[in-house]
Amino acid sequence: xxxxxxxYEGLFTKNPVTVQLLGMCSTLAISTSxxxxxxxxxxxxxxxxxxxxxxxxxxNVIPNQIRIAAYITIIAGxxxxxxxxxxxxxxxxxxxxxxxxxxxxxNCMVLGRAEAFAxxxxxxxxxxxxxxxxxxxxxxxxxxxxxxxxxxxxxxGGGLLGPGGAGxxxxxxxxxxxxxALPVGGFLILGFVLAGNQWLMKRLNLKTRxxxxxx
Amino acid sequence: xxxxxxILLAAILSQNFILVKFCGICPFMGVSRKxxxxxxxxxxxxxxxxxxxxxxxxxxALLLVPMQLQYMQTVAFVLVIASIVQVVxxxxxxxxxxxxxxLGVFLPLITTNCAVLGVVLENVQxxxxxxxxxxxxxxxxxxxxxxxxxxxxxxxRVNESDCPECFRGYPLTLIAAGLLALAFMGFSGLRx
Numbered sequence: 001x002x003x004x005x006x007x008y009e010g011l012f013t014k015n016p017v018t019v020q021l022l023g024m025c026s027t028l029a030i031s032t033s034x035x036x037x038x039x040x041x042x043x044x045x046x047x048x049x050x051x052x053x054x055x056x057x058x059x060n061v062i063p064n065q066i067r068i069a070a071y072i073t074i075i076a077g078x079x080x081x082x083x084x085x086x087x088x089x090x091x092x093x094x095x096x097x098x099x100x101x102x103x104x105x106x107n108c109m110v111l112g113r114a115e116a117f118a119x120x121x122x123x124x125x126x127x128x129x130x131x132x133x134x135x136x137x138x139x140x141x142x143x144x145x146x147x148x149x150x151x152x153x154x155x156x157g158g159g160l161l162g163p164g165g166a167g168x169x170x171x172x173x174x175x176x177x178x179x180x181a182l183p184v185g186g187f188l189i190l191g192f193v194l195a196g197n198q199w200l201m202k203r204l205n206l207k208t209r210x211x212x213x214x215x
Numbered sequence: 216x217x218x219x220x221x222i223l224l225a226a227i228l229s230q231n232f233i234l235v236k237f238c239g240i241c242p243f244m245g246v247s248r249k250x251x252x253x254x255x256x257x258x259x260x261x262x263x264x265x266x267x268x269x270x271x272x273x274x275x276a277l278l279l280v281p282m283q284l285q286y287m288q289t290v291a292f293v294l295v296i297a298s299i300v301q302v303v304x305x306x307x308x309x310x311x312x313x314x315x316x317x318l319g320v321f322l323p324l325i326t327t328n329c330a331v332l333g334v335v336l337e338n339v340q341x342x343x344x345x346x347x348x349x350x351x352x353x354x355x356x357x358x359x360x361x362x363x364x365x366x367x368x369x370x371x372r373v374n375e376s377d378c379p380e381c382f383r384g385y386p387l388t389l390i391a392a393g394l395l396a397l398a399f400m401g402f403s404g405l406r407x
Contacts, residue, residue: 020240021244021310021385022241024237024240024241024244025237025238025239025240025241028235028237028240029237029238066327067322067329068297069297069372070328072293072294072297072327073290073293073294076290076293076294077290079289080286080287080289080290083289084286099333099336099337099340101330102288102289103238103332103336104295104330105327105331105332106293106326106327107243107329108327109258111327143267156228179397179400181233182236182239182400183236183400184393184394184396184397184400185393186237186396187389187390187392187393187396188389188390188393190383190389191382191386191387191388191389191390191392191393192386194253194385194386194388195379195381195382195386195399198381198383198384198386199381202381
């Protein structure tokens with residue numbers, strides 16, 4: 001029951017990207033292929049779960065005055081572990097995400113969950129919260145990735161599917177607009193995704209209200 | 216001389232931290248509502264970036280490299296940045312209370328500004344000398360200030376505009392930022 005509620009919050013009502021606007025830097029920068037999006041989402045999810053668990057376990061030990069420094073050190077430790085693991089086992093992903101893996105340390109989403117949730121709740125629900133927020137982050141990232149890859153390169157699943165991992169071509173060659181894959185497109189597409197999300201939330205709200213009125 | 220000019224030009228315009236490298240989007244969205252707050256934030260970030268570049272250069276050269284602890288770079292740099300921000304905060308509180316009041320909660324948040332950690336990591340990856348590291352940090356900060364000030368003045372008008380309801384707030388702000396990024400893309404042809 002609780003899991004359902006957390007998942008709904010992570011995916012829709014409290015989605016870290018589309019509602020809370022956390023972790024925007026990585027969302028905008030690396031969302032150019034499905035492979036990048038899934039890899040980044042997975043890395044951030046694992047780090048959020050681990051740091052949430054450890055911080056929640058230590059929440060009565062860490063003095064209040066230096067808690068931010070302590071949280072950042074813990075997060076930086078996990079980020080270093082993930083960074084080294086990726087370099088060893090998935091060098092392709094590591095080189096394509098580049099500097100944005102170490103920059104997960106300063107991803108506001110991870111620190112935000114530590115401060116807003118893990119420091120006040122027990123270990124199990126903190127892990128659950130980390131998982132659901134991570135899923136929400138990954139989902140938003142993947143949506144932006146798919147749109148940007150389709151419009152910018154004309155392919156789907158780059159780095160994962162298709163011949164040589166180049167992705168399945170959907171829009172023929174001269175038509176994709178390269179600009180969408182550049183920084184400009186990142187801002188524009190995320191703007192439209194946020195607008196779409198706001199529109200959807202409003203529609204859903206109206207529907208539930210109408211149902212309530214009939215009863 | 217030419218190398219110095221190249222670093223300045225890249226850090227301020229063609230490789231702008233916010234609009235081209237996507238570092239520091241959070242304060243870019245959070246503090247850009249008012250012009251003067253944006254300017255104060257830009258100055259503080261510039262100062263921290265230059266200072267962090269200098270400090271992290273020595274931490275890396277004197278501590279991490281001789282002891283072969285390069286894999287601890289991220290942890291070490293974040294701690295250095297956090298302590299610098301703390302010092303700057305205490306200094307401003309004592310000596311320039313007016314600016315301290317104006318920046319408020321955004322001052323401690325500089326710790327989690329990607330641009331600061333980003334510039335430090337970039338300095339190490341590109342193996343810049345001490346002088347170039349500091350220069351890159353300061354110029355990157357100036358680029359950050361330029362982008363956030365221009366965007367703040369843009370945003371004061373965007374918020375007044377009449378638009379479809381679902382675009383109100385952040386979506387429209389992001390699209391405006393996209394158009395600003397389009398303008399900065401014009402600088403990418405600049406080469407020294």
